[in-house]
Amino acid sequence: MNSIFLLLNLLPILFLYQFGGALHVELNFTSSFTLSLIQTPLGTFFAYLSMISFLLVTIAQKSKKFSFSYYMLQLLLSLAMFMIVLAGDFITFFIGWEIMTWSSYFIISKSKNIDTKSLQKYILFSLASAFSLIAGMVIAYSFAHSFDFSVISSAFRDMPFNIQITLIVLFSLSFFTKAGVIGLHYWVVDTYSKAPDLFSSILSAVMSKMGIYGLFLIYGHIVGYQELKMMFGTILNGTNFGYTLAWIGVATSIIATFKAITQDEVKKLLAYSSIAQLGYIITVIGFGTAYGVAGAMYHTLIHTIIKLLLFINVAAIVAQTGKSKFSELGGLIYRTPVSFVMLLIGIIGLAGMPPLGGFASKFMMYNAAIDTKFALILIGMLFSGAASFLYCYKLVYGIYLGHPTSKNLETTKEVPISYLIPQIILALLLVLTGAFPGAFIKVINPVLVEFSLSTIPYSGLGVMNSAVGSFNGLFIISAFVVFFVLILLLITRIKSKAKNNLNRFDISYCGEVPAQDTSLHFGFGFGADLHKIKFANAILKRSSSSFYESLATQTKKTSELFSRMYYGNIHNTMLIILLFFSALFFIGVN
Amino acid sequence: MIFQIILLIMLAYVVGFIYFGLYRNITARIQSRYGPSVYQSFYDSIKLFSKKNTVNFGWMFYLGPVIMATGAILTLVLIPIFSDSDFLRSVTSQGNLFVLLYLMVLGPLGNALAVGTGGNPFGVMGVVRGLTRLIGLELPFYIAVVGLIIAANSSDIVHIIDLQKTTGLNIINHPLLFIGAMISMVGFFGESPFDIPGAPQEVYSGPRTEFSGKFLALLMSQGSLFAFAKLVLIVDLFLGGADSLEMLILKTFAIFVTIIFIGVVYGRYKVEQAVDFLMKLPTLIAVLGLARVVWFG
Amino acid sequence: MLEFFNDTQTIHFIIIVGSMSLFFIGFYGIATQKNLVKILVSFDIMESALFLFFIGLHYKVGLVAPILDKHLKTFTNMVDPVPQAMILTTIVIGLAVLALGLSFGIEYYKLTGRNDISKMNELRD
Amino acid sequence: MSLGYYFLLPVIFSFLTPYFKKIGLLRASSILLNLLLFLQTLVYTMMSLPQISLFSIKPPLGIAFILDGYSLLFLLIFTFSGLMVSLYMPWFFKANPRRDEARFYLFFNMLIAGSIGMILSCDIFNLYIFFEITGICSYTLSAYNKDKLGLESGIKYLIIGSIASIFIVFAIMLIYLQIGTVNLGLIAQRFHQIDPKISVLIVLMLFIGFGTKAELFPMNFWAPDIYQGSISPVNGLFSSVVAKAYLFVFFHLFYLFGLNSKYMLFVMVIGAITFLVSEFTALNQTNVKRLFAYSTLGQLGILFMAFSTNSIDTVSGALFHLTSHSISKLLIFLTLGILIHKLKSMKIDILGGFKSTFLTIVLVISFLSVLGIPPFSGFIGKILILKGFALSHNYAAVAFILLVSIVEAIYFFRIIAMMLDKSRAKVIVNVGVMNYAILAVLAALIVLFGIYPSLLLHYTDLAANALLHPTNYLTYALGVGL
């Protein structure tokens, strides 16, 4: 079954490749609107991104038995995303969006550790997002008299200012919810952590990107960056709008980063990290400059790769050990070395360290911020990047390093090969994007042309150009490798008899001998210090959950209040009807 | 080019070790002691290299110090050492300030992996303290660097050096940024009051707890290389670079001595105190400097 | 004295007053009574009031009943027959509803021994 | 072929019901009858509209049935629902054996006849008669279970029905006193001549009368009780036929009498309040039937909002939504019948306590359709309604509908989560072949209208046109062209 669906997942890619950029389908849906698929450079990028992700996840799924319905729903989900990114009008977009919502809902509901509350959270936020989208859609329709993107885009200029604002806010809210901007991220963490392990990778790597695609669509295509500039005016070298959006993004990434550090569940940490990374994208997406768009797109690519890699890795470990918490894992490095290396590459990318692709995208984003002189924004991004080292380290330490916290971790075997293949592919991609950051400029430039922005100069595969500087990824990665090998050779020449492979209890422990039950793994101790730091504590002790929970309580109370009216006394019902009549009569006659 | 790189590494090695010897001497004099030999760091490192055995907890433990050393050397070669000279210019032009900012963290992260592999909880505690401290520590430094980049409208260090010839030194143009960067530097050099990660009395010398023999020696060597690199970076950014070896040594030593003087007289902050402090005054100073650059520069 | 009543205005006035009082008697019954039978009776009173009102308002002095016999040779001098037909139908319907309601009430009384409609509240969540 | 058969055939059949000795024959012939009615409606879809059937004298004096685009859509829904329910009943009675099965068929067919009569009749007094026929049949059907709950619901329905009918009789009498006619065409022509104060009174009485029956907010406290007390197929009928028939009449008169400009906002607000209150109340329910009763009330609220907008697009969307809602609710209540029988409970837990992939799928489809999620038919209706509101720049209504829809989603998805929850104890439920077919057809229709809406949209457009511009209807009702 897996192979069949693997082939089925290949089909959209072939389909897209076959059309080669000229896909245009229109279908009369009802008398008043048509369904249309149009291939734009932006859509093509996202289409390939999501389809290849699905392919890789399907490869990983070979290792476990999944039901037919699971595969079917996943295929449906991939087709829905295909529909979203190639949609030429809002109806198509929305249909794809909603199919995506419910098909993912049913996949999530197949998870073993899902509960009703998390499912409710997921679907309600998704629906809120969809309803916000639909509201924007119909309001736009009321002015443009069409759901077509291009028609709405040309009609946008003539709308009243408050309608323009409303539209931007509604669409942004919708896509922010999907991307999990702070405040609207209430569903993200629970859903990502409780979804089927391999499906979390799709949720984080692909589905959240649909929100990003939506933002691109709105800011770049429907509204247009030039129009945004005209509407809101400029500040420094960017737009006021971009500045506001950037603060939202920066706040998201900083808050989520701190929250990520204190998580005990592996997938919760990854979920928060996902929120933080998407925060970066949202930060630069509104700048309205070529480098902003390029940085956002590059980071979209990198984040997809990294989160697929990390979630597949974690899924494999969870499947192999049955543990999903840092406090229950640890010390797997010599049991599952390949997995360890893959995760290591993943976190080096996640932290944005130079030799890998993670740095290239961060570089692009930072330069975009410098280009617009949004210095504080840039500081915020750098700050959140610095804090993210902590959770990156926690991720790799909590699972692979340190001490195993239970007996069965000491006998774990390496994860199945089908988990490793996609990871290896993704790790290679990460290395390649780091070595050849320039190659991506060729992908970005058509999109920039589509958004009528200036293009980015291209000077070689290895070179990443930007407004205020450039670096050569190929040089850095090769220099790193050369120095690494040289130092390694040098150090191995010094043959002081290294006593290899000491027993894990043979550590300097103040003269004491740690026993089997001594707690040596520091996995869940991370982030305890953060509570003492005033700034971090201010972030950590606040939570949006109290707001949403009180909202739920209020809804429940309202519901109880209303249902008290329906208490079944027919006599009173009769009197109410008569009184209502009298009241209406009294009002009507006067 | 390869010759130049070897020359540079040797220079940095020697200068770095001598600086550390001087550091220990100066500290001793401040505490009214004689202090060790200026070359004490050499003795230590050669002794450690010639230790007859070394603990090793596995390959990741082995590679950690190597990654750290690689990071240090890569940082070193990507920083322009001399202004107005073609010395390694073809190499330094491949990177820029952002690359350096992140390369400076790559080494410690690689080492942190080794510490984790070692499985000593004290080591990991030290690493966590270090990373937590980094949250506050990098803030003023980042602000300073960003301020300079925006002022020069380039993240190319050579460009920033060249610009200082016409506009004057950045230490005079942007004193607030310089103060911010220097306070961060005190932490980057592991000096008081920001030396909590390796506090021997609390966490058993922290990340280095399990390292011994050649690994410790390698860590010490890269530390001196790295220290030199950081000094050169500060000189390049704020003091207009150096056009000759004498000027380089003079300027870097000036910076180094300043850092020592700050470090010697302070007690040790707890990690949360350090971060709280760094996020208040130094950040405020640096932000004021930055605002000056963005709005009035 | 009876001549006083032989006037369309007066008759209409009396009918309106009478039927409305009857209507409000029914209304009062609905509002205050909780016995199912009394409620049904109140409904019937209200309906009767309406019938009286409708039929009465269509009567004018001097017109004859719309029955074809020796008094009625043409269609000009008769009361409008439509209301009467309508009322007849409505009476039948009202009767049916009344019968149905009473039968429900009897069945319900047999089962529970109650006929207080405000206590019929087993249908609730 | 005459429109009169719509009324005559079921009525005659009903009267013949006691004479059927074999129950199987009764069931079969009931199915046949409903099939016949449905086929006749299908034939009407191919004919030019409006159609008129006279009874001896031509209007305005005589009685006539008029079928225009508006009533055609409802006719399709009613006859189709009737067919589905009559196909469902043999299983139901096999599962719940009854001695007085004939009684059900009697009132069931009569109910269909009454509802159809209400939408076809072109004079207000006949309308009232059909109204009462429908009413009496519904009282009886809701009291079909002669236990405490059934009788209670019957009594409640009857009392409320009596009040409503008093108001309507009063209104009709006032109209006749003012205008001297009961023909809808003539009333429509002369309605504006009435003294405004009297006209307000008439409108209010009609509003209270039909609004009570159509379950509008301050008059709908009885409705959930009725749903709870009656059997599931009857619930389906109430939700997809009876309530819709009253709604039909409400808006037929609303537009015919030209009340739209004056009372539009009022009806919209009442609809909105109904929607809001019902959806919030539904959150708190633990009885399945009450839950879906509230859901029906809520959807009726949306429909009232959308119908009163006086714009063809919105009304067409509302009609689409109405159709898809009828199908969905029929499906839901028929499924509930199966579940209640198998699990012997009416608690909401039964929805999490059964194990049947087919039932889960069809229920999920219908839930998603009610919520207006693509690619199911509810979406088309909802987007058309929202589009219509937006086009008239009534953004508050758009926001309101969407916000309350989230509340609606809470309980629907709570049920879905319950159904998908594997940790609950599950009873395997086998669906019979017939039920399988019925539910599959209903679900297929939901999907079909969702992905190929033009099929239905043709009729809703026709209906909306006929409703908002009743010139053709008036000509026929006045008997001008005959």
Added chain:
Amino acid sequence: MESGFYGSSLDDSLKCKFEESGLENTHKIMEKAVNWFRSRSIFVVAYGTGCGAIEMPPTFTSRYDAERMGVIGVATPRQADLIILSGYLAYKTLRRVIRTYEQMQRPRYIMTLGSCPINGGMYWDSYNTIKKLDDYIPVDVAVTGCMPRPEAVIDGFVLLQKRIKNGEKAGWEKYDENFEFYKDNQKRVLGGHIDPSYETDWYNLKSGGKA
């Protein structure tokens, strides 16, 4: 336990090189140089038992400044060359001392302060202190006095440096050669409380599980 030969290091690896190329004299010079460096840099882990602990702070701080001779304190035994035991040793303490000593890297040295580690001192008849430390672990330098003043301690450092410089056979080599002897002695006083010998190696379970 840590049995076997731990002889190879920088000088040893060079020794092979030099011997291959017939440069044994050069190697001897190298060895001397390395010994000199070792003597110039001594990392001390100060194990403060008994009353002698009070003498260590003045030794290392301004007044006597041991750092000028390259003697500097470190926190962990992994980095240390020398362990200073500053007084009597109870059995319990001995256990920790042995463990700390075994965690130090070769070459490693032991220095004791006062008479208690030599012969029990005033605790000669105590039931729970050891009398002669050299029986359990090899002491390189024993500084006498009760307690020795910092000057004496520094004198001990000088002595140790001299011996390292001369390449004299040190305690750690004796310990490796007579490992069984020392272990037997340790077992005799510690009984069942001797530390585990870590025969099972967790990291290598795949390959048989033996260290």
